[in-house]
Amino acid sequence: MIERIAAAYPPKEQSACITALPHPVFHVSDPLLAERPLGSTEPQKRQPCTYRLGPPGEDRELTVHNKTDQPVHLVAIDCCLFDSGDPSRCDCALVKEEVIRFVEFKHGNFRRRTERVRDCIPQLAKSINDFYSKGILPARHTVLAIACVGFTEEFPPQNASLEALQARLNLLVSADVLVELHVTDTTIFS
Secondary structure (H helix, E strand, O other): OHHHHHHHOOOEOOEOOEEEEOOOEEEEEOOOOOOOOOOOOOOOOOOOOEEEOOOOOOOOEEEEEEOOOOOEEEEEOEOOOEOOOOOOOOOEEEEEOOEEEEEEEOOOOOOOHHHHHHHHHHHHHHHHHHHHHOOOOOOOEEEEEEEEOOOOOOOOOOOHHHHHHHHHHHHHOOOOEEEEEEEOOEEEEO
């Protein structure tokens, strides 16, 4: 699958949107906007998703466990494959062979948890549809959509709200792709 992504989205100047990560554990995050220098009127430039190694750190990260010999590829979608001026796509995808997981980060305080998950849905759907329309995702493919919002829900969903959000996501995605929605800060490739 990573070859299809690279072919569909040729590299832009000085920007590596795809990174192979052979590490057994790494952490992915969507960098916060840097503080604007006092008096500056320059528009703030958002940065693509990044990874780091080491022990768990911030609560704004997705921890990835790779229990295989194959690398997991981090594909920076927002601010890399697509321009940072277009926030309609999710932040990144994680790819190992034919397995893909789309990730959207939405962090905030303890309140508004369900709203943050709801805010992830259109961006995840738009990215999944883009990958499907470019022939990256084959018909009848199942993908995982991860809403990394600062808390973890049980899967399969144990509440009607999360089930409704998963149904909404599947309604927004092409009929030929099945999407599972997970609200989590950890994912495992085995």
